[in-house]
Amino acid sequence: MTATANARFHKIAEFVLGRREDTLAHRPELAPSLEYRWKHTLRVAQYGKQLAEAEGASVELVVAACLLHDVARFDVADHGIEHGRVGARIARPLLAELGFAPADVDNICFSIAVHVDDKADFEHPVTLESKVVNDADNIDRFSAYRILLHFRDTLDDYETLVARASQRIEKLKRYRQEAQVMGTETGNRLFNRQLDLQIEVFERLVADSRITRMPEI
Numbered sequence: 129m130t131a132t133a134n135a136r137f138h139k140i141a142e143f144v145l146g147r148r149e150d151t152l153a154h155r156p157e158l159a160p161s162l163e164y165r166w167k168h169t170l171r172v173a174q175y176g177k178q179l180a181e182a183e184g185a186s187v188e189l190v191v192a193a194c195l196l197h198d199v200a201r202f203d204v205a206d207h208g209i210e211h212g213r214v215g216a217r218i219a220r221p222l223l224a225e226l227g228f229a230p231a232d233v234d235n236i237c238f239s240i241a242v243h244v245d246d247k248a249d250f251e252h253p254v255t256l257e258s259k260v261v262n263d264a265d266n267i268d269r270f271s272a273y274r275i276l277l278h279f280r281d282t283l284d285d286y287e288t289l290v291a292r293a294s295q296r297i298e299k300l301k302r303y304r305q306e307a308q309v310m311g312t313e314t315g316n317r318l319f320n321r322q323l324d325l326q327i328e329v330f331e332r333l334v335a336d337s338r339i340t341r342m343p344e345i
């Protein structure tokens with residue numbers, strides 16, 4: 129990776145964190161969720177780098193897109209399902225200012241725009257980079273940390289927790305049976321690794337619930 133690329137990544141990070149600061153100035157109570165969002169962003173960028181290298185995508189474009197993919201989620205406004213397309217509009221002038229070539233700006237903006245629901249609001253062919261960004265985001269959405277978050281509200285209600293774990297296992301196994309959920313081979317391999325960990329943890333929880341009773345001999 130060149131010095132220019134790393135300098136650009138730092139400028140992008142500064143930009144995203146600057147927007148987070150602007151939001152926190154009005155809404156300090158959002159600090160924990162925006163901290164999670166930034167940590168998620170960093171992990172998506174790491175997965176993006178790994179996937180881009182393995183798949184032969186442009187590492188620089190993928191990492192830039194990953195760092196910006198959720199930029200709209202650092203706003204006070206909740207853009208919901210639009211946050212990809214809004215994010216692409218926020219990112220475009222920054223990318224031009226950082227000296228990315230026009231075709232690269234389009235590719236990065238397309239990758240940001242489509243990461244939520246596969247839809248952009250401008251014409252562009254699907255690119256390997258956009259598939260990699262999408263995969264990187266989905267891999268982190270099934271992280272070990274997410275297992276903990278899944279039960280955050282239910283820790284004191286064991287019956288509900290076990291019922292939730294059982295439902296979750298069914299959903300995860302359906303994903304696991306599909307041959308190619310992700311956009312790339314490497315994405316699928318890393319995603320399956322996440323699924324296997326989650327399935328194992330949830331199955332262990334359910335198994336523990338079955339021995340939560342008096343033994344008989």
Ligand SMILES: [Fe+2]
Pocket residue numbers: 197198211243244
């Ligand atoms: Fe997102």
Ligand SMILES: [Fe+2]
Pocket residue numbers: 168172197198265
């Ligand atoms: Fe994301």
